[in-house]
Amino acid sequence: MADLPSIGFIGLGAMGNPMSGHLVAGGCQVSGFDIDAGNMAKAVGRGVTQATSASEVGSNAEIVQLCLPSMAVVELTIDALLTTLQPGSIIVDHSTISPDLAESLETKCAAKQITFLDAPLSGATQGAEAGTLAVMVGGDEAAYQRCLPLFEIIGDHVFHLGAVGNGQCMKLCQNLILVSTLTGLLESRQLAESVGVDTAKFLDVMDACLAPKGVLAITRPKLVDGTIDNTINGIEMITKDITLVRKLAEKNGQHLPVMNKVQSMFAKANESGYSAYDLFAWPELLKSGLFDEF
Numbered sequence: 001m002a003d004l005p006s007i008g009f010i011g012l013g014a015m016g017n018p019m020s021g022h023l024v025a026g027g028c029q030v031s032g033f034d035i036d037a038g039n040m041a042k043a044v045g046r047g048v049t050q051a052t053s054a055s056e057v058g059s060n061a062e063i064v065q066l067c068l069p070s071m072a073v074v075e076l077t078i079d080a081l082l083t084t085l086q087p088g089s090i091i092v093d094h095s096t097i098s099p100d101l102a103e104s105l106e107t108k109c110a111a112k113q114i115t116f117l118d119a120p121l122s123g124a125t126q127g128a129e130a131g132t133l134a135v136m137v138g139g140d141e142a143a144y145q146r147c148l149p150l151f152e153i154i155g156d157h158v159f160h161l162g163a164v165g166n167g168q169c170m171k172l173c174q175n176l177i178l179v180s181t182l183t184g185l186l187e188s189r190q191l192a193e194s195v196g197v198d199t200a201k202f203l204d205v206m207d208a209c210l211a212p213k214g215v216l217a218i219t220r221p222k223l224v225d226g227t228i229d230n231t232i233n234g235i236e237m238i239t240k241d242i243t244l245v246r247k248l249a250e251k252n253g254q255h256l257p258v259m260n261k262v263q264s265m266f267a268k269a270n271e272s273g274y275s276a277y278d279l280f281a282w283p284e285l286l287k288s289g290l291f292d293e294f
Contacts, residue, residue, distance in 0.1 A: 004028050004149060008061030010054050010077055011095070012036075012043040015121065016067035018128045019094075019154045021046030026153040031060045058084035063147060067094045067121075070240070071101050078105055078116075087113035090143050092150075094135075096120050096175070098244050099165035100251075102138065106164040115143040118164055119151070120171035124218060132156045136174075138167035172245045176259055179242055179279075181215050183262060186282040189223060199223055223280070236275035239266040265291055 004027055009020040012034035023030050024047035032048040033056070034040045044050050051057045057064060058081040068074050074095050081091060091109055093102070093116070102118040109116040117139035127133040133155035137144055144160050151158040161167055185206070192202045203220055246263045249256050269285055285291060
């Protein structure tokens, strides 16, 4: 793919590292940056050229992709990029942020003649490693078409959803379904175990029933081995995402009582010293009495 533009990639963690590697394997020249030296070294091992800062990435790229952990970091990174990116460049944000922030960033970028696309992802680290992510894109059609070959390298389902912010809205809808399903699955497992059904049998039954098989495929290993470290769905990250869902619902006059309850429970867990735990610590939190008031 010699006609692909020069690419910058900022945020080379669990998602961004394999994504950048797929871009290199797909024929892209990728300049990357991450504040974590270990992440940066792994990316270099995948063929990414090391940059020393976000602004340096901007000076060497026509399209810059971001995969960052928080809205504050996204804003700071884009501010740095806008000091070096040339007019006509594109910023693609794969992070999960609020639709309002996405719209604000589009306006800020447009003032510098730079196009902003929001393109959040679904598929977790497994999808990033396999190159099978779902990519939900909001923004300018021409910029979307220019970036489509890149999206097709990192994912196998790519959706253009209209205006900037719509990608984030769809990601938040997906997160609401996922978090509600996962917490329901964990509580169901606890109920089954309380009457003597072991986890392996529980999972076999769920596989044969209407439970979402995609969720079970991701969660089965952790349900079996019982690990609760922050490796897939960290409570701090989920709290951020589900809080964005709640704010979006409130802004649009939507009362979602189940989501409100779930968000309140995650917020309490996050504030009570469990932010570094994985979602799979949920049964331990239930047993601790943390959620008795709910």
